[in-house]
Amino acid sequence: MSLFPPANTHTKTAGKLLLIYVATVAVITIIAFYAVSTWINHHLESNLRTQKSRLYGILAAHKKLTENFFEREIITPPVIDLVRRMGKAEPGELPALRDELYSQLANAYKWMTCYGVQQLHFHSADSHSLLRFHAREYSGDDLTNFRPSILKVRNTHQPVHGYESGRIVHGFRHVFPLLDGDTYLGSVEICQSIRRIVSDLGGNTINGDEILYAFILKKADLENKLFPQQFRYYTPSLIDERYRCGSVAQEDGKPVPPKGVNNLSERLHRKLHQTKGIAEKITREEDFILFPIITHNEYAVYFHSIRAIDNTHVAYLIMASDESHLSGLYTKALLGVAMIALLLIFPFRYRYQLEHERQNRIHTAEFLEVISQNMGEGVYATDTSGVISYINQTSCELLGWSAKELIGQNAHNTFHDGHSLTEEECLILKALSSPQETYKGCQQYRRKNGSLFPVEFLSKAMSGDNAVSGVVTVFRDISDQQAREQQQQELTQQLEQANKELSRLARIDALTEVANRRKFDETLTTFWKSASREEKTLSLLMIDIDHFKAYNDQYGHPAGDAALKTVARVLLAACKRPGDIVTRYGGEEFAVLLPNTSLADACLVGQRIQALLADQQIPHSASSVANHLTVTIGAASCHAPQDAFAQKLVDAADECLYKAKTAGRNRIASSKLDQIT
Structure with a gap:
C-alpha cells in the first residue's frame, strides 16, 4: 500500500504538504541531534567535574596526612634543636649535622614514602637547602629564585600548600614553617608524588x-x-x-x-x-x-x-x-527521528485517502498497541466503574497475571491492598471525578502471589462525546530506585561516621593513644576560659622522662616506644577524674591538664605519677638519677585567670620543669600564678 496518494490527485496540495512534512522531519532531526550533542557535552563536563572533585578530595586527604606527620615527627624538640644548630653552624660542621638530622627522621621518612611522599626537604632561614632526604648529595643551593612557596612561608610564618615544580622533584607540596617561639629557623616541605595522586x-x-x-x-x-x-x-x-x-x-x-x-x-x-x-x-x-x-x-x-x-x-x-558508546546515541537518535517521521506520515495520508479511513484507524491502533506492548512501562485502562478494559504485556509481567485474567476485573480491588489503601484514598479513582486533572504519585501494588511492590504512576481520565469514558494509568516498578536511594542514605551515614572518626584520630597520638599536641592546645583554651568564667583553679603538669635520649641509645628505639606507651598508661592511671586530660606534648614530654584542681592537689597527682612509674621498675642503666625510668615534673596553677594568655600557664609549668631538672631530676617543682594578667 502506497504511503501517499497517486500523483495525479490534488498534486499541488500534495506537494505543499510534502514540503511541510520534509521540513518538519528536518526540524525534528536537528532538535534530536542537538539534544544528543547537548547530553554528550553535559556527560563529558560532568566527568570532568567528577575527576576534578576527586582530585581535590585526594589532595585534601594528603594534606591531612602531611599535617599529622609534621605535628608528630617534625615539630619535636630534637628536630627543632638540630635545625637551630644547623642555622648557626659553620660550613664544615653542616655535613655531620645533616647526617644526624637524616638519622633522626630516616624511619619516619621511609614510612611516609609508603603513602606517596616523594620528598622531605629542610630549608634554612635564608632559603637555602639544608637537607634533601630524596637526594642528600644536593644541598646548600639557594632556592630564593626557584621556590616562591619557601619565600611565602618565610614572610608569613604560615604553611603553604599547592603544586610547585622544583629543581629535582615536582608535585603537590606542603611547606611548613619551623619556629622556635617567635624565631623563624627555616622551613620543611613534604611533597606528594604525581604518580601517587594518579594512583589514588x-x-x-x-x-x-x-x-x-x-x-x-x-x-x-x-x-x-x-x-x-x-x-x-x-x-x-x-x-x-x-x-x-x-x-x-x-x-x-x-x-x-x-x-x-x-x-x-x-x-x-x-x-x-x-x-x-x-x-x-x-x-x-x-x-x-x-x-x-x-x-x-x-x-x-x-x-x-x-x-x-x-x-x-x-x-x-x-x-x-x-567513550565509543556515545557515538551510538546519534544512531539511536536517527532511529527515533525515523519513528517520529513514520508517525507523521499518517495525518498526511488521512487527508487524501478518506476512503481508507477504516484501514488507517486499524493501522494506527495496531501501531499504538506495539508501542504500548514494548514501551517498558505498565499501561492499563479502566472504564468509569474501575473495571479493566485494556492492559499491556509489561503490566502483566510486573503483576504476575495474564491479560485474560485481568480484563474485566476491578483494578482497585485487584492491585491494591484494601487494608492500607481505601477507595477514597486511591488517586487513580479520583481521576474519574476530576477529568481535567492529571494524578501522579507512588503507591503499593499487589502481585498475583500477594506480595507488594512500590510503583510510580500517572493517571488521566479519558473523555469521549463530552463525557468521561474511563481512566488510563501508566506505572513503573520503583523497587530498584528505592533500594538505590536507601543505599545512598546508608553510604552518606557511613561517610559522616568516617569523618567523625577521622576528626578523632587527628587529635590522638598514634604511638601512645593519648591526646596529641593539637588536642592539648584546644583543651587548654577551653579549660582556661571555663576557669575564668567559673572562677575556678586550673593546674598543669609538664612531665619529662629523665635521660630519655640515653635510654633510646642504650635500649633502642623500639624499647623507647614501649617506654613511652607505659608512661602514658601510668599518667592515665594516676589521673582518676574523667575531666583530667593526658596529652603527649612532644617527644618524651607529656602534659596533664587538671581543671578545678589546686596546686597542692596537682602536686599529689604528680607524686602519684612518680610512684606508679617507680612500681613499673623499667630498667634505665644509663640514667644518672636512678637505675629505673623516672620523670621530672613541673607544676603550675592559676585561680580564676582574667584577660591573660593561656600560654603563660604553659610557660610557668615549663619553667618549673626546667628548675626541677636543674635541681637533679626525678622531682617536682611547682609555682602558683594567682596574679596572671
Missing part, C-alpha cells in the same frame, strides 16, 4: 573503564629551575612542543628517569597533536575536553589545568577514556 584517582580504571593518562609540564616553568643534569630526563611532548613529559622518581634516594605517569599511547599523543584547535585550547591554560579523538577507539580526553601556588598554570594532567 583510580589507578587504571574509573567506573570500570580503562583510563589512560599523562602529565605534561610547561617548558617555561622548568627551564630556570631544574639542575642542569636533570634536563635529560625530560622530553618534548608530542602533544605540544611548549610542554615536556616526565616526572622524576626516586629509588634509594637517587633520581631516575621518569616513569609511571604516562600510559597514553604514542598514537594517541600524535592524534592529539593533529587535532584542530588543540594549540589554542592549551594556550588558554584552562580545563578543557576533546571528543572524539579517534584511534582504534573513540576517546574523550580531559585536560586538567594544574596551577602553582601563585595560581599560574604550570602543567596539565591528561586523562583519556574510551
Whole structure:
C-alpha cells in the first residue's frame, strides 16, 4: 500500500504538504541531534567535574596526612634543636649535622614514602637547602629564585600548600614553617608524588573503564629551575612542543628517569597533536575536553589545568577514556527521528485517502498497541466503574497475571491492598471525578502471589462525546530506585561516621593513644576560659622522662616506644577524674591538664605519677638519677585567670620543669600564678 496518494490527485496540495512534512522531519532531526550533542557535552563536563572533585578530595586527604606527620615527627624538640644548630653552624660542621638530622627522621621518612611522599626537604632561614632526604648529595643551593612557596612561608610564618615544580622533584607540596617561639629557623616541605595522586584517582580504571593518562609540564616553568643534569630526563611532548613529559622518581634516594605517569599511547599523543584547535585550547591554560579523538577507539580526553601556588598554570594532567558508546546515541537518535517521521506520515495520508479511513484507524491502533506492548512501562485502562478494559504485556509481567485474567476485573480491588489503601484514598479513582486533572504519585501494588511492590504512576481520565469514558494509568516498578536511594542514605551515614572518626584520630597520638599536641592546645583554651568564667583553679603538669635520649641509645628505639606507651598508661592511671586530660606534648614530654584542681592537689597527682612509674621498675642503666625510668615534673596553677594568655600557664609549668631538672631530676617543682594578667 502506497504511503501517499497517486500523483495525479490534488498534486499541488500534495506537494505543499510534502514540503511541510520534509521540513518538519528536518526540524525534528536537528532538535534530536542537538539534544544528543547537548547530553554528550553535559556527560563529558560532568566527568570532568567528577575527576576534578576527586582530585581535590585526594589532595585534601594528603594534606591531612602531611599535617599529622609534621605535628608528630617534625615539630619535636630534637628536630627543632638540630635545625637551630644547623642555622648557626659553620660550613664544615653542616655535613655531620645533616647526617644526624637524616638519622633522626630516616624511619619516619621511609614510612611516609609508603603513602606517596616523594620528598622531605629542610630549608634554612635564608632559603637555602639544608637537607634533601630524596637526594642528600644536593644541598646548600639557594632556592630564593626557584621556590616562591619557601619565600611565602618565610614572610608569613604560615604553611603553604599547592603544586610547585622544583629543581629535582615536582608535585603537590606542603611547606611548613619551623619556629622556635617567635624565631623563624627555616622551613620543611613534604611533597606528594604525581604518580601517587594518579594512583589514588583510580589507578587504571574509573567506573570500570580503562583510563589512560599523562602529565605534561610547561617548558617555561622548568627551564630556570631544574639542575642542569636533570634536563635529560625530560622530553618534548608530542602533544605540544611548549610542554615536556616526565616526572622524576626516586629509588634509594637517587633520581631516575621518569616513569609511571604516562600510559597514553604514542598514537594517541600524535592524534592529539593533529587535532584542530588543540594549540589554542592549551594556550588558554584552562580545563578543557576533546571528543572524539579517534584511534582504534573513540576517546574523550580531559585536560586538567594544574596551577602553582601563585595560581599560574604550570602543567596539565591528561586523562583519556574510551567513550565509543556515545557515538551510538546519534544512531539511536536517527532511529527515533525515523519513528517520529513514520508517525507523521499518517495525518498526511488521512487527508487524501478518506476512503481508507477504516484501514488507517486499524493501522494506527495496531501501531499504538506495539508501542504500548514494548514501551517498558505498565499501561492499563479502566472504564468509569474501575473495571479493566485494556492492559499491556509489561503490566502483566510486573503483576504476575495474564491479560485474560485481568480484563474485566476491578483494578482497585485487584492491585491494591484494601487494608492500607481505601477507595477514597486511591488517586487513580479520583481521576474519574476530576477529568481535567492529571494524578501522579507512588503507591503499593499487589502481585498475583500477594506480595507488594512500590510503583510510580500517572493517571488521566479519558473523555469521549463530552463525557468521561474511563481512566488510563501508566506505572513503573520503583523497587530498584528505592533500594538505590536507601543505599545512598546508608553510604552518606557511613561517610559522616568516617569523618567523625577521622576528626578523632587527628587529635590522638598514634604511638601512645593519648591526646596529641593539637588536642592539648584546644583543651587548654577551653579549660582556661571555663576557669575564668567559673572562677575556678586550673593546674598543669609538664612531665619529662629523665635521660630519655640515653635510654633510646642504650635500649633502642623500639624499647623507647614501649617506654613511652607505659608512661602514658601510668599518667592515665594516676589521673582518676574523667575531666583530667593526658596529652603527649612532644617527644618524651607529656602534659596533664587538671581543671578545678589546686596546686597542692596537682602536686599529689604528680607524686602519684612518680610512684606508679617507680612500681613499673623499667630498667634505665644509663640514667644518672636512678637505675629505673623516672620523670621530672613541673607544676603550675592559676585561680580564676582574667584577660591573660593561656600560654603563660604553659610557660610557668615549663619553667618549673626546667628548675626541677636543674635541681637533679626525678622531682617536682611547682609555682602558683594567682596574679596572671
